[in-house]
Amino acid sequence: MTSSSKAIAACALLMVVCIGALSYWSEVRNDRDRGWVTRTLHVVEKLQALRIDITQCETGQRGYMLTGQDRYLELYRAGVDQVRQDMKELPDLTADNPREREAIKQLDPLIASRLAELNEGILVRKESGLLAGVEAVTRANNGERWMGQIAAQIGEMRDTEAGLLSSRLETAAASTRKIKVVIALGNTLAILILLIKYFVIQREIGKRNLAEASLKLSNEQLVRRTAELSETNIELESFAYSVAHDLRAPLRHIAGYSGVVVQDYGPRLDAEGLRFLGKITHSAKQMGRLVDDLLSLSQIGRQELSFEDTPLVVPLSQAMEDVAPEWAGRKVEWQVGELFRAECDSGLLKQVFVNLLSNAVKYTRKQEHAVIEVGQTRQNGERVVFVRDNGVGFEMQHAGKLFGVFQRLHKALDFEGTGVGLATVQRIIRRHGGRIWAEAELGRGATFFFTLSSPENKPREPAEVPLKEKKEKEEEMHVARS
Amino acid sequence: MSHEVEILLVEDSAEDAELTIRALRRNNLANEIHVSTDGVEALDFLFCRGVHADRTFTHPPRLVLLDLKLPKVDGLEVLRAIRADERTKAIPVVVLTLSKQHKDLVAGYNLGVSAYVQKPVDFEQFSEAVRQIGMFWMLINQPPPSSAFTASRTRGA
Numbered sequence: 001m002t003s004s005s006k007a008i009a010a011c012a013l014l015m016v017v018c019i020g021a022l023s024y025w026s027e028v029r030n031d032r033d034r035g036w037v038t039r040t041l042h043v044v045e046k047l048q049a050l051r052i053d054i055t056q057c058e059t060g061q062r063g064y065m066l067t068g069q070d071r072y073l074e075l076y077r078a079g080v081d082q083v084r085q086d087m088k089e090l091p092d093l094t095a096d097n098p099r100e101r102e103a104i105k106q107l108d109p110l111i112a113s114r115l116a117e118l119n120e121g122i123l124v125r126k127e128s129g130l131l132a133g134v135e136a137v138t139r140a141n142n143g144e145r146w147m148g149q150i151a152a153q154i155g156e157m158r159d160t161e162a163g164l165l166s167s168r169l170e171t172a173a174a175s176t177r178k179i180k181v182v183i184a185l186g187n188t189l190a191i192l193i194l195l196i197k198y199f200v201i202q203r204e205i206g207k208r209n210l211a212e213a214s215l216k217l218s219n220e221q222l223v224r225r226t227a228e229l230s231e232t233n234i235e236l237e238s239f240a241y242s243v244a245h246d247l248r249a250p251l252r253h254i255a256g257y258s259g260v261v262v263q264d265y266g267p268r269l270d271a272e273g274l275r276f277l278g279k280i281t282h283s284a285k286q287m288g289r290l291v292d293d294l295l296s297l298s299q300i301g302r303q304e305l306s307f308e309d310t311p312l313v314v315p316l317s318q319a320m321e322d323v324a325p326e327w328a329g330r331k332v333e334w335q336v337g338e339l340f341r342a343e344c345d346s347g348l349l350k351q352v353f354v355n356l357l358s359n360a361v362k363y364t365r366k367q368e369h370a371v372i373e374v375g376q377t378r379q380n381g382e383r384v385v386f387v388r389d390n391g392v393g394f395e396m397q398h399a400g401k402l403f404g405v406f407q408r409l410h411k412a413l414d415f416e417g418t419g420v421g422l423a424t425v426q427r428i429i430r431r432h433g434g435r436i437w438a439e440a441e442l443g444r445g446a447t448f449f450f451t452l453s454s455p456e457n458k459p460r461e462p463a464e465v466p467l468k469e470k471k472e473k474e475e476e477m478h479v480a481r482s
Numbered sequence: 483m484s485h486e487v488e489i490l491l492v493e494d495s496a497e498d499a500e501l502t503i504r505a506l507r508r509n510n511l512a513n514e515i516h517v518s519t520d521g522v523e524a525l526d527f528l529f530c531r532g533v534h535a536d537r538t539f540t541h542p543p544r545l546v547l548l549d550l551k552l553p554k555v556d557g558l559e560v561l562r563a564i565r566a567d568e569r570t571k572a573i574p575v576v577v578l579t580l581s582k583q584h585k586d587l588v589a590g591y592n593l594g595v596s597a598y599v600q601k602p603v604d605f606e607q608f609s610e611a612v613r614q615i616g617m618f619w620m621l622i623n624q625p626p627p628s629s630a631f632t633a634s635r636t637r638g639a
Binding site: 241245248249251252253255256257258259260281284285287288289291292295299303 | 495497498501504580581582583584601602603604605606608609
């Protein structure tokens with residue numbers, strides 16, 4: 001994911017969290033606002049009740065005064081209890097509103113006075129009878145006045161509460177509206193962000209698909225190209241083979257008929273004629289060798305290798321036997337050290353050694369005391385085979401030409417050769433996944449080094465020994481158990 | 483007896499045939515040599531048919547020198563036909579060719595070739611190779627007895 005798409009995702013997440021928090025907060029506020037509304041309604045209700053309760057007191061008292069029956073007295077007393085209860089609850093309900101508290105304070109003595117008056121009437125009726133009571137009530141004649149004041153006071157309070165109610169309802173409605181707006185806005189924003197995110201992802205997917213498609217295409221091209229190349233390679237190899245093969249026939253004929261002329265007509269030719277025929281024969285031979293070398297070079301590229309775990313001494317000693325005729329009659333000191341085992345094609349490795357040893361023999365020809373050394377060494381953890389001689393060597397600046405086909409560092413007059421041998425060696429080593437290189441100094445000999453495929457060139461002993469030990473230990477344990 | 487063909491040389495190159503015959507003759511190794519210049523003619527000769535219908539199976543050549551690169555039917559096919567037929571399968575066949583291609587060698591030996599020799603470029607080496615082949619197969623080697631060529635017998639059982 002790109003950083004921009006990450007930022008968008010983070011934005012959307014933040015947005016959703018914000019909306020959640022805001023909704024919660026708004027809901028809490030809305031709850032509180034609605035609480036206020038409920039409370040106001042409560043106060044209004046209570047004031048209503050107060051009025052009814054006072055009326056109940058009056059009804060009870062009046063009934064008693066007229067009839068003297070206790071059931072009116074009961075009604076009166078229940079009314080008084082309720083009025084007292086109402087007056088106790090009202091200050092709590094209006095605790096938030098100082099104006100209402102003030103109103104209640106004023107209401108309190110009015111109610112108390114009225115209740116006292118009613119009570120006095122009852123007492124007079126109880127003690128002195130109907131007429132005295134009526135007289136007392138008539139004498140006081142305050143009932144209407146008190147009641148008027150009480151009603152006015154309650155009415156005022158109810159007005160105040162009504163005002164409050166409407167304002168609180170408004171607040172609650174406003175906060176509900178606000179919540180709706182916040183939620184709608186927030187959600188719209190979140191959806192927008194998610195939409196943007198979606199398109200960004202779509203675009204990224206598109207880009208990736210495009211990249212994948214182009215990768216696939218170039219892979220296919222690569223595969224096709226490789227196939228074409230290897231086909232071309234095979235064609236070239238078989239072309240080289242058939243050219244070399246077809247060249248051999250006329251060469252044999254040149255050499256053959258020259259030989260026939262020498263055999264049948266030699267006595268009739270003079271020395272110069274014989275020398276020319278010798279030249280023809282020699283050139284044909286030289287070309288024949290060249291063709292043979294080319295044939296074997298092209299063959300190595302095409303033939304399948306048969307890998308086998310081989311001690312390298314085996315192809316080496318075979319090679320030494322093969323080159324023995326080349327140094328017959330000369331004094332050559334051979335120093336052959338130990339060689340490791342490797343997974344390789346023994347026949348081709350023999351050819352490697354034949355070519356390297358043959359070169360060593362050839363280039364030490366002018367040495368009185370020729371020394372050829374074969375052994376193993378280690379470089380950067382890799383096991384390396386080397387073939388060293390104290391022959392004529394070469395200048396290191398020409399080392400790059402060493403392994404090229406037909407590349408020669410010496411004149412044919414000094415040292416014969418086709419310039420194919422080392423190319424063949426390199427091809428064999430490469431087909432084994434190894435490398436070949438040389439170090440030399442003019443007049444002081446040359447050393448050729450080669451490795452074989454790295455993974456197969458790993459030392460085997462450390463891997464095998466612990467395994468063997470482990471097995472032996474297991475066997476011991478078996479013995480101990482039985 | 484002197485008219486019986488002792489060596490069948492299957493060789494399409496007139497020069498090679500001439501040089502081979504010369505090398506054999508100089509070593510007094512063959513009185514009767516028949517040269518076939520293509521595979522079909524060689525098979526006609528061996529199986530006594532076509533232009534060689536007058537020949538009989540009772541006198542097979544003592545040695546076939548076979549080149550592999552031949553017109554019409556190649557050397558390996560000729561070898562296959564020789565080895566597939568009870569009347570001819572006992573004839574010693576030496577491949578004498580320019581090719582030392584791995585697959586030709588494998589195919590040759592799998593088809594039961596008696597020997598496989600690559601013609602050297604060098605004339606002296608070539609003469610020497612031909613001399614040794616002729617010496618071995620015509621003088622040292624015990625040729626298969628005539629009973630080896632009857633269809634009822636199987637060899638090597």
